Amino acid sequence: MGTAEPPKVNAAGGPGPATAARLGLIACHDCGLLSRFQAGGRLYCPRCGGVLHARKPNSEGRSWALVLAAILFYIPANVLPVTHTTYLGSTQSDTILSGVYYFMASGSWHIALIIFVASIVVPALKILILAFLLVSVRRRSDWRPEERTRLYHITELIGRWSMVDVYVVTVMVALLKLGALANVDAGVGIVFFGAVVVITMFAANSFDPRLIWDAMEKRS
Amino acid sequence: MRLDAYIACPHCDLLQRRQPLPPEGLAVCARCGTLLYRHRRNSLDRTLALAVSGIILFVIANSYPFLSLNIEGQTQETRLASGILVFFRQGMPWMGALVLATGIVFPLVELVGLTYVLLPLKFERLSWKTAAVFRLIRSLQPWGMTEVFLLGILVSMVKLAGMATIVPGIALYAFLVLIFLVAATSAAFNPEIVWERLSPQK
Numbered sequence: 396m397g398t399a400e401p402p403k404v405n406a407a408g409g410p411g412p413a414t415a416a417r418l419g420l421i422a423c424h425d426c427g428l429l430s431r432f433q434a435g436g437r438l439y440c441p442r443c444g445g446v447l448h449a450r451k452p453n454s455e456g457r458s459w460a461l462v463l464a465a466i467l468f469y470i471p472a473n474v475l476p477v478t479h480t481t482y483l484g485s486t487q488s489d490t491i492l493s494g495v496y497y498f499m500a501s502g503s504w505h506i507a508l509i510i511f512v513a514s515i516v517v518p519a520l521k522i523l524i525l526a527f528l529l530v531s532v533r534r535r536s537d538w539r540p541e542e543r544t545r546l547y548h549i550t551e552l553i554g555r556w557s558m559v560d561v562y563v564v565t566v567m568v569a570l571l572k573l574g575a576l577a578n579v580d581a582g583v584g585i586v587f588f589g590a591v592v593v594i595t596m597f598a599a600n601s602f603d604p605r606l607i608w609d610a611m612e613k614r615s
Numbered sequence: 616m617r618l619d620a621y622i623a624c625p626h627c628d629l630l631q632r633r634q635p636l637p638p639e640g641l642a643v644c645a646r647c648g649t650l651l652y653r654h655r656r657n658s659l660d661r662t663l664a665l666a667v668s669g670i671i672l673f674v675i676a677n678s679y680p681f682l683s684l685n686i687e688g689q690t691q692e693t694r695l696a697s698g699i700l701v702f703f704r705q706g707m708p709w710m711g712a713l714v715l716a717t718g719i720v721f722p723l724v725e726l727v728g729l730t731y732v733l734l735p736l737k738f739e740r741l742s743w744k745t746a747a748v749f750r751l752i753r754s755l756q757p758w759g760m761t762e763v764f765l766l767g768i769l770v771s772m773v774k775l776a777g778m779a780t781i782v783p784g785i786a787l788y789a790f791l792v793l794i795f796l797v798a799a800t801s802a803a804f805n806p807e808i809v810w811e812r813l814s815p816q817k
Binding site (some may be wrong): 423 | 618620621622623625626627628629630646647648649676682683686687689693698699700701702705707710713714718746747748749750753754757758760763764766767768770771773774775777778779809810814815817
């Protein structure tokens with residue numbers, strides 16, 4: 396984690412809005428209490444004991460690494476089968492997408508929609524939004540900071556719903572254990588898929604939305 | 616300047632003066648609109664009651680079978696933990712651990728941790744290591760996914776309805792109620808009541 400860095404935004408008193416960082420203050424990530432920045436060593440929140448950082452440490456680097464890892468895992472998660480189903484003697488392997496197709500074909504379009512949105516759209520959307528935010532921060536963009544902050548908030552909220560398919564597979568492998576009559580085994584695809592969900596949640600968590608606003612203040 | 620009279624927006628860092636809120640009111644950041652803090656009427660009592668009921672339902676939901684399935688006269692009963700065991704047995708320990716953590720352990724830790732922190736607070740006391748325990752349960756919050764688990768169960772029921780007869784068990788009903796209790800707990804809870812009590816100035 397390293398030591399607390401001094402808030403590295405222009406000195407107090409200059410033009411621009413009064414942010415905690417500009418006034419030499421650090422808000423605790425855990426409990427929100429403000430502390431004055433002090434040089435030398437790691438700082439702890441006097442109220443809750445959490446480690447203090449003006450900004451999440453190495454936020455851009457970590458988020459990029461996790462976004463790239465998520466992209467890498469997204470491919471096998473969608474190509475490899477997530478379930479192997481045996482029903483009345485015949486076996487069939489399904490990927491996430493072929494499962495969606497099966498539901499559409501059998502008329503349960505609402506289930507097809509839930510799985511499609513939760514398993515395919517949401518992870519892809521999260522990866523795209525985070526990559527977009529990271530690029531915009533790097534380019535010191537001043538384009539609609541409020542909307543970008545809201546986009547970040549959305550990625551924080553929707554990520555958990557991708558886990559639905561993992562739970563569906565969990566229930567299926569538990570219930571269908573009747574040998575040649577009816578049996579479901581998990582495929583390796585689900586492991587990669589679970590990894591995508593976890594990695595994108597960590598990626599969203601390591602991005603610091605205050606960077607969006609810092610970049611603008613440095614510009615002005 | 617008294618630092619606890621101010622708050623920095625967690626999303627854009629703008630410094631703002633804390634204002635007393637009307638009952639059930641909320642304060643949002645003047646610059647980016649992020650929710651800063653809110654007032655909850657009777658938060659301590661309501662959260663505590665909901666969390667304790669949640670724990671009871673949690674135990675029921677995990678002790679009884681939640682679905683049984685019937686194909687051509689053969690019956691299979693399932694508990695919440697059965698699928699996790701299958702993952703471990705079939706050489707997918709990471710999947711087992713992921714479902715165990717997000718579906719069972721983290722939600723339970725959150726409910727028990729909340730009770731551990733809030734019950735003594737009700738009697739004007741602090742439990743051992745309140746700050747550390749509270750920090751832990753706040754950081755685990757995004758990882759407790761009972762409501763997503765329930766959606767997964769419902770999707771599987773629809774999926775299986777075509778090939779077998781499905782009988783919902785007691786645990787499924789308990790789980791349904793549990794979801795509402797967990798949601799109501801987080802709606803009733805105002806974390807500021809714990810942090811304020813821990814303030815060194817007081």
